[in-house]
Amino acid sequence: HHLTHHLPAALKGCEFFIEYQPLVRMGDGSLEGAEALVRWSHPRHGVLGPDRFIPLAEHTGLIVPLGQWVLKEAVRQACQWQVRGIGGTRPLKVNVNLSPRQLHHPDLVDDTVAVLEESGLDPSALCLEVTETAMVSADESELRPLRELAEYGVGIALDDFGTGYSNLANLRRLPASTLKLDRSFTQGLQRDPADPVDLKIVEGIVSLAHTLQLSVTVEGVETSVQAEQLRDLGCDSAQGWYYARPGPPERLPEAV
Numbered sequence: 001h002h003l004t005h006h007l008p009a010a011l012k013g014c015e016f017f018i019e020y021q022p023l024v025r026m027g028d029g030s031l032e033g034a035e036a037l038v039r040w041s042h043p044r045h046g047v048l049g050p051d052r053f054i055p056l057a058e059h060t061g062l063i064v065p066l067g068q069w070v071l072k073e074a075v076r077q078a079c080q081w082q083v084r085g086i087g088g089t090r091p092l093k094v095n096v097n098l099s100p101r102q103l104h105h106p107d108l109v110d111d112t113v114a115v116l117e118e119s120g121l122d123p124s125a126l127c128l129e130v131t132e133t134a135m136v137s138a139d140e141s142e143l144r145p146l147r148e149l150a151e152y153g154v155g156i157a158l159d160d161f162g163t164g165y166s167n168l169a170n171l172r173r174l175p176a177s178t179l180k181l182d183r184s185f186t187q188g189l190q191r192d193p194a195d196p197v198d199l200k201i202v203e204g205i206v207s208l209a210h211t212l213q214l215s216v217t218v219e220g221v222e223t224s225v226q227a228e229q230l231r232d233l234g235c236d237s238a239q240g241w242y243y244a245r246p247g248p249p250e251r252l253p254e255a256v
């Protein structure tokens with residue numbers, strides 16, 4: 001693939017940038033933080049989304065330095081927000097996605113701790129998102145780095161939850177603090193009245209998550225009807241176009 005060959009030069013040439021999508025607390029509608037979403041400003045093809053190049057970077061291993069850059073940049077941004085007092089008394093969090101290849105890299109813990117210490121950001125202001133599929137297929141030795149980061153204070157989110165095949169009883173052995181409910185569930189609540197079975201399924205997942213002391217973030221909220229239903233079902237926070245689309249970091253303060 002021709003894009004693959006240009007990835008290293010693109011990283012060197014600073015062609016990547018990050019957009020941030022707000023995370024909103026459902027209880028009071030306040031801004032909790034934002035998810036960092038990487039884009040490639042390609043000189044000929046324009047702005048490319050992560051679906052176009054993350055799999056390629058994952059395949060070649062460039063995801064490790066690229067992911068390191070995203071982490072550093074997102075942490076720097078979170079410090080900026082805190083300095084400016086955005087988010088009020090509760091410091092804003094930043095969520096960063098981790099690919100399986102990064103999860104398996106021997107330097108993950110050391111590199112992450114180094115970035116945090118260098119920046120001075122409190123570890124609890126960082127949340128690493130790992131897909132349910134990646135986390136569930138990880139064995140104990142592969143989970144250890146995430147456990148160490150969790151003990152250091154970093155949040156760990158199970159991303160795209162509900163699309164993988166978790167043995168639900170297995171959830172308790174995962175070092176996660178948040179469950180991100182995949183947007184396919186949110187879409188199931190689109191109809192008015194919502195499908196009662198869809199409602200029950202989400203209710204069950206939220207209840208299980210809370211029993212395991214996981215907070216629940218819902219993805220893909222596009223309408224006020226969905227937002228209201230998901231809040232009533234006990235979801236803790238939300239993300240989606242109803243609140244804001246991903247955008248440049250300057251736009252975050254006015255997002256909510």
Ligand code: G
Pocket residue numbers: 036037038049050051054067070097098099246
């Ligand atoms: O909103 P968007 O189309 O940008 O996101 C598409 C997918 O790309 C999401 O599933 C997200 O997890 C992934 N993604 C976005 N940014 C990053 C990143 O920095 N690293 C990794 N590994 N995945 C990312």
Ligand code: G
Pocket residue numbers: 021037097159160183219220221222239240241242246
């Ligand atoms: O990590 P993750 O796969 O969740 O990345 C978020 C992806 O979901 C990005 O591609 C982002 O643009 C997309 N997204 C964010 N909010 C919404 C939404 O409300 N509706 C839809 N359809 N997609 C969304």
Ligand code: MN
Pocket residue numbers: 035097129159
């Ligand atoms: Mn994500």
Ligand code: NA
Pocket residue numbers: 159160180182219
């Ligand atoms: Na997701």
